[in-house]
Amino acid sequence: xxxxxxxxxxxxxxxxxxxxxxxxxxxxxxxxxxxxxxxxxxxxxxxxxxxxxxxxxxxxxxxxxxxxxxxxxxxxxx
Amino acid sequence: xxxxxxxxxxxxxxxxxxxxxxxxxxxxxxxxxxxxxxxxxxxxxxxxxxxxxxxxxxxxxxxxxxxxxxxxxxxxxxxxxxxxxxxxxxxxxxxxxxxxxxxxxxxxxxxxxxxxxxxxxxxxxxxxxxxxxxxxxxxxxxxxxxxxxxxxxxxxxxxxxxxxxxxxxxxxxxxxxxxxxxxxxxxxxxxxxxxxxxxxxxxxxxxxxxxxxxxxxxxxxxxxxxxxxxxxxxxxxxxxxxxxxxxxxxxxxxxxxxxxxxxxxxxxxxxxxxxxxxxxxxxxxxxxxxxxxxxxxxxxxxxxxxxxxxxxxxxxxxxxxxxxxxxxxxxxxxxxxxxxxxxxxxxxxxxxxxxxxxxxxxxxxxxxxxxxxxxxxxxxxxxxxxxxxxxxxxxxxxxxxxxxxxxxxxxxxxxxxxx
Numbered sequence: 343x344x345x346x347x348x349x350x351x352x353x354x355x356x357x358x359x360x361x362x363x364x365x366x367x368x369x370x371x372x373x374x375x376x377x378x379x380x381x382x383x384x385x386x387x388x389x390x391x392x393x394x395x396x397x398x399x400x401x402x403x404x405x406x407x408x409x410x411x412x413x414x415x416x417x418x419x420x
Numbered sequence: 421x422x423x424x425x426x427x428x429x430x431x432x433x434x435x436x437x438x439x440x441x442x443x444x445x446x447x448x449x450x451x452x453x454x455x456x457x458x459x460x461x462x463x464x465x466x467x468x469x470x471x472x473x474x475x476x477x478x479x480x481x482x483x484x485x486x487x488x489x490x491x492x493x494x495x496x497x498x499x500x501x502x503x504x505x506x507x508x509x510x511x512x513x514x515x516x517x518x519x520x521x522x523x524x525x526x527x528x529x530x531x532x533x534x535x536x537x538x539x540x541x542x543x544x545x546x547x548x549x550x551x552x553x554x555x556x557x558x559x560x561x562x563x564x565x566x567x568x569x570x571x572x573x574x575x576x577x578x579x580x581x582x583x584x585x586x587x588x589x590x591x592x593x594x595x596x597x598x599x600x601x602x603x604x605x606x607x608x609x610x611x612x613x614x615x616x617x618x619x620x621x622x623x624x625x626x627x628x629x630x631x632x633x634x635x636x637x638x639x640x641x642x643x644x645x646x647x648x649x650x651x652x653x654x655x656x657x658x659x660x661x662x663x664x665x666x667x668x669x670x671x672x673x674x675x676x677x678x679x680x681x682x683x684x685x686x687x688x689x690x691x692x693x694x695x696x697x698x699x700x701x702x703x704x705x706x707x708x709x710x711x712x713x714x715x716x717x718x719x720x721x722x723x724x725x726x727x728x729x730x731x732x733x734x735x736x737x738x739x740x741x742x743x744x745x746x747x748x749x750x751x752x753x754x755x756x757x758x759x760x761x762x763x764x765x766x767x768x769x770x771x772x773x774x775x776x777x778x779x780x781x782x783x784x785x786x787x788x789x790x791x792x793x794x795x796x797x798x799x800x801x802x803x804x805x806x807x808x809x810x811x812x813x814x815x816x817x818x819x820x821x822x823x824x825x826x827x828x829x830x831x832x833x834x835x836x837x838x839x
Contacts, residue, residue, distance in 0.1 A: 357490075357493065358490060359493070380557040381490070384557050384558065387556075
């Protein structure tokens with residue numbers, strides 16, 4: 343597992359209160375992890391803080407799975 | 421008119437996070453006061469409070485018991501206390517598994533005096549230091565006062581009236597009185613009613629201290645600070661927590677064989693029309709609130725055996741309430757017992773009226789009245805009044821009166837009796 347994936351999953355577990363095993367890369371925040379649209383806004387904010395990246399709203403809308411988040415962060419982090 | 425009874429109780433207090441623990445500690449004369457631990461209060465003139473204790477404490481509160489992890493992260497403490505107390509009350513009443521049809525007739529009337537002040541304070545700092553894009557998307561609905569009712573209705577599927585009272589320190593009593601009327605008027609068969617508060621934060625303490633409302637002379641002896649009716653009282657001690665009851669239409673409760681604690685028979689409301697923080701100098705509003713509640717109950721003052729006073733431990737408030745009670749009760753002053761449980765758990769503001777109504781109900785159940793702690797030297801005006809100093813007192817308790825008065829000159833009184 344990449345270092346980014348590790349940190350992303352930790353944030354997801356903390357914010358959504360789900361078991362770590364459920365946070366697979368394929369997991370959808372809404373369908374599999376019980377998030378609602380505001381939870382995703384909060385998650386995106388947490389990713390921005392953690393990785394020092396900026397995720398504009400149009401990009402954030404396309405982040406629906408754990409893997410989407412990891413990929414975006416790996417492509418844009420400094 | 422449909423009769424309204426109490427069939428479930430829930431408490432989160434500085435002296436216990438369930439009804440029986442809190443009541444036992446109240447009767448034992450324990451104090452929930454201590455130095456503020458939530459934040460560094462060293463620069464405040466008031467450095468004490470009655471905090472709800474952490475889960476590790478002997479009578480602490482475990483938010484994880486009834487509040488989802490995600491909700492805990494999103495909302496202010498008052499909502500967490502409220503959800504837990506509401507859950508306790510529903511479990512106690514045996515109403516956690518209602519059908520959809522039953523749930524249409526079950527609602528919430530749970531309020532708070534101030535709401536999510538700690539979150540408003542901290543998120544405001546985020547806004548000013550990190551900018552608007554760092555403000556939590558859960559900021560608004562995690563702080564709004566009606567979000568105890570909102571969260572509770574979602575968690576327990578209550579689809580009836582969804583209401584929230586905001587009348588400062590009268591909130592809890594008004595919430596119960598209003599909800600009882602909704603049942604009496606046939607808007608619902610079951611109502612969760614009460615109040616919660618959680619404002620032990622720098623802004624909350626500073627704000628009340630600047631209004632000259634808090635005790636500041638007992639920072640080294642916190643358990644001595646809340647001393648209603650005592651000559652040395654110098655302000656209230658902030659408390660936090662929640663009190664919520666299940667109110668139910670009498671026939672509905674009887675039909676399902678519910679345990680009935682008490683009947684709500686009187687409710688009085690009034691305004692002082694005088695000053696934002698100071699009570700009316702003759703206790704006019706307080707007098708009329710109590711008078712209305714007794715009239716609705718169809719009782720004489722001599723029928724009331726116990727008054728849970730507003731009694732916040734402020735120099736003026738205690739005196740004026742006592743004067744109003746004296747005028748209304750006349751000769752019945754000789755037989756009534758009146759105490760302030762704020763001496764033990766501090767002032768729960770919007771939660772106070774509900775928590776104290778629960779203590780009244782338990783006084784009816786157990787035929788014992790809780791004490792007023794620290795009443796070492798009663799004020800001169802207290803002569804001839806049984807203020808139940810220091811120790812709980814076994815006595816006959818047929819009917820009870822609960823008073824709550826709030827900033828803005830808002831007053832509420834409830835009368836209940838055993839059934």
